[in-house]
Amino acid sequence: GAVVSQHPSWVICKSGTSVKIECRSLDFQATTMFWYRQFPKQSLMLMATSNEGSKATYEQGVEKDKFLINHASLTLSTLTVTSAHPEDSSFYICSASRLAGGELFFGEGSRLTVL
Amino acid sequence: KQEVTQIPAALSVPEGENLVLNCSFTDSAIYNLQWFRQDPGKGLTSLLLIQSSQREQTSGRLNASLDKSSGRSTLYIAASQPGDSATYLCAVRTGTGRRALTFGSGTRLQVQP
Numbered sequence: 001g002a003v004v005s006q007h008p009s010w011v012i013c014k015s016g017t018s019v020k021i022e023c024r025s026l027d028f029q030a031t032t033m034f035w036y037r038q039f040p041k042q043s044l045m046l047m048a049t050s051n052e053g054s055k056a057t058y059e060q061g062v063e064k065d066k067f068l069i070n071h072a073s074l075t076l077s078t079l080t081v082t083s084a085h086p087e088d089s090s091f092y093i094c095s096a097s098r099l100a101g102g103e104l105f106f107g108e109g110s111r112l113t114v115l
Numbered sequence: 116k117q118e119v120t121q122i123p124a125a126l127s128v129p130e131g132e133n134l135v136l137n138c139s140f141t142d143s144a145i146y147n148l149q150w151f152r153q154d155p156g157k158g159l160t161s162l163l164l165i166q167s168s169q170r171e172q173t174s175g176r177l178n179a180s181l182d183k184s185s186g187r188s189t190l191y192i193a194a195s196q197p198g199d200s201a202t203y204l205c206a207v208r209t210g211t212g213r214r215a216l217t218f219g220s221g222t223r224l225q226v227q228p
Contacts, residue, residue: 006158043204043218044159093158101146101208101215106159 002028004096006107013084014115021079021110023050023094029074030096035067038091038109047092050077084114117142119207121219128195129227136190136222138205143183146208146215150179150190153202153221162203163190195226 003026013019023033031052036044048069049057056069066088068080077096081088093109118141128134138148147166151159163172163179165188171180178191192199202221209215 004158043220046216091156095159101210103147103161103164104149104206104216105161106151109156109158111156 002026002096002098002103002105004094004105004107006094006110008110009108010111010113012113012115015085016083018080018082019084019112021081021092021094021112023077023079023096023107025075025096025105028096028098030077030098031074032100033071033077033094033096034104035069035077035079036093036095038093044093048079050094081112084112086114088112089114117207117209117217119205119217119219121203121205121222123222124220125223125225127225127227130195130197132195132226133191133193134195134224136192136203136224138188138190138207138219140186140188140207140217142207142209143186144209145183146210148179148181148188148208149206150177150188151204151206153204155202159204192224195224197226197228200224200226 005024007022033050035047047062050069050071052071058064071077095104095106097104120139122137149164150162153159165172165181176193181188202223204221205219
């Protein structure tokens with residue numbers, strides 16, 4: 001299957017700092033990538049849709065100024081958690097598909113802990 | 116609004132057993148259905164994708180079936196192994212838009228050696 005890579009896999013930061021998470025499609029081009037958040041023992045919650053060359057589309061309740069998304073190329077989307085607070089601690093996962101509505105492939109996830 | 120339910124929420128079986136995980140959905144007008152595996156602290160690994168026109172897909176010891184009319188899919192795991200221990204998620208897609216994918220809450224499987 002296709003490969004989607006996330007980096008870093010885990011990060012610990014102090015409250016008030018910003019953290020960037022990268023999502024790369026390694027063997028295909030993805031005009032659209034998705035960012036999810038997952039709380040312990042819960043399913044995935046869609047945060048935003050990252051669109052190459054245009055602004056991301058955020059889901060209701062997700063602060064666009066706090067979770068900055070940049071999709072500068074067909075293989076890379078970044079999620080920046082700005083001025084992180086302990087309540088932002090979570091597992092963040094990205095996904096992409098070759099075709100709209102096609103099989104989804106997920107990154108390995110990034111565990112963020114804000115002290 | 117599509118709702119996806121997975122039963123059971125947790126399952127513990129001895130090694131070697133054949134087992135069935137269930138996924139049900141409320142809107143039968145689906146585009147496709149995908150089964151994933153998630154190991155603790157890891158991302159999701161795609162196991163099987165069933166298009167709306169298909170009734171089943173097989174990969175190794177895994178077989179997934181789809182009955183759109185009844186809003187159900189099952190994931191059959193043959194001869195379970197301790198390495199199969201993980202959370203299994205099903206995701207139903209009702210279109211190509213970003214909100215068209217709905218995840219179930221998962222089944223946590225533990226295979227005892």
